[in-house]
Amino acid sequence: MAIPNPENPPAAIARIEKTQLTFIQLVWLRFKRHKMAVAGIISLILLVLFAILGTAFTTEAYSNITDTSIRLMPPSHEHPFGTDTVGRDILSRTIYGGQISLMIGLIAMAVEVVVGVLIGAIAGYYGGIIDSLLMRFTEAMFNIPQIPLLLVLGKLLADKVPPLNLFGREFSGSVIVIMVVIGLTSWMGLARIVRANFLSLKEREFVTAAHCIGTRNGPIIFGHILPNTMAPIIVSATLGVANAIISEAYVSFLGVGVRPPTATWGNMLNGAYQYIESAPWLWIFPGILIVLTVLSINFIGDGLRDALDPHSLVESK
């Protein structure tokens, strides 16, 4: 060969095929090259550990104790992150609030994925009148601005669901409402992606083959076509977690999201702007935690997008 270096792509592919990497290994290999994505994973793990391991040092009851004689105390040895407007310890509230915020992100994403994939898959697979009805509906949902809709729904429902007990803990019913509502107002983009993929995949030979051997529609949709469109779904789902955490923060920040005493990073910021001068620790700590989480997840999503793209090549060692 005239040009020994850099190695041409087909050779690189051949070498990967020779070493018999599984799909997961291949994705990880590509993902690893994305330094910011790896940093994102590490910092996300640290954030999750903060929210989980923190519970060993403090209790939820402690995070909800109000003592107005120590309200708005700056960070000190006793209260490392200071205290809020009614004297609650901000450190322990960021720990328990973090659990709720992360949980809201994950479950809202799950709702988003289920609704988005179902609507996209059904519209794309069946086509015709079903497709145009579902897509008109998707379009209508797109036309309603999301934040105002979230605010309306949050206000409407957050007080109506009674508090519930889960894992021995009391959750404000508004947590459930916010998770579902965020999920139900954010699936439209995903539905469009899934539909577009289904439209092209359903014409492929393997789908015709599945039809020929008598496979029913359900197994074709979920067993044959869906696995081939996982990459964009995974990327959307990852970014969906970050968006859900931000949406929760917006709604709770404005006071119509998750109701106290249950803490979230978002509702800890509610009203904090009024103390911007006298008590900056009210917003700095939960604010930085939200930013770090969202940034980490977005970097991971970006890395996954590259790693899952079948067209991206890998330089393996």
Add this chain to the structure above:
Amino acid sequence: MGRYIIRRLLQAIPLLLIISIVIFLLLQSSGDPLATMGGRRTVRPEDRARLARQLGLDKPVYKQYIYWLAGNDWLKIDFDGDGIPETTGTRKGVLRGDFGTSLVSRGKSALSLIGERLPNTLILMIPAEIIMLIFALSIGIYSALRQYTWVDQVVTTGSFIGYSMPIFFIALASMYLFAVNFRKWGLPYLPTVGMFDPKVGKTFGQVVLHMVLPIFSMSVVSVSAYSRYVRSQMLEVNNQDYIRTAHAKGLTDRQVLIGHALKNAAIPIVTLVGIEIPFLLGGAVVTETIFGWPGMGRLFIDHLTRSDTPVVMGILMLISVAVVVCQLITDIVYAWLDPRIRYS
């Protein structure tokens, strides 16, 4: 083209009707506007019944919706509670331009409340959008033309971080730095809340000064998002054959950029701006709340929390109509930017 526009507008009518029904139903069950009407005192049951009757809140939801949509001046309603309808209704309905009377700011029509706030929001949003576009286009194009240099790396990473930032964090942090700490350090500092200093009055200089921080906060997020699109679109356009042709026939880089590349690179920006403008009309709820800007966003959240259906419906319908109109304008601009796109 004319027929296309008419068809699109006709298609929008059922869409807007459905949106209005859904939002109306949601708002009807979202709270009790009568609860706060007595100020600090609780409202007596007989007063409550009388108020509900006079405001039409005792009617079933579908009737309330019809009154909202088409008015009630074509029928008689029972005003004094004796069970006999005797007074002719006064509402004209949205279809005839009457959005009803605010339940919170008594005696003011929803439309006049919106009319008071809309200019404030526009004063903030139009310069904001122009600044965002200028910065996004120049940053995006600059970094695309210098792909993989350190400038490009810094811009790409920076815009990724900026685009992940929640606006409230940027708003609070910039307020803390440029207003609170600059004052503490004795530097010239920026004002934080409101549209003008009441001691000075609503002068041009004051309003501009109060706009700096809100516009900065909104721009950080939007410029980051926009410039990423501009950069990737610019990179794609630069690889096209017609750009090579333009270079080959001896045009300068500047001529190629302005005369050939920019028009195609602008298409995703048109989409983004088309999506964003309607929401700008609705005001940035969070930004306006933090900076105490008396615009549409705060009108919305203040009246939503007090269940003021006519005002909230008015704002949401205004945004929805704006969405439809902006989408149509976007599509028309597409056809102008890219002659290959034709509508029939």
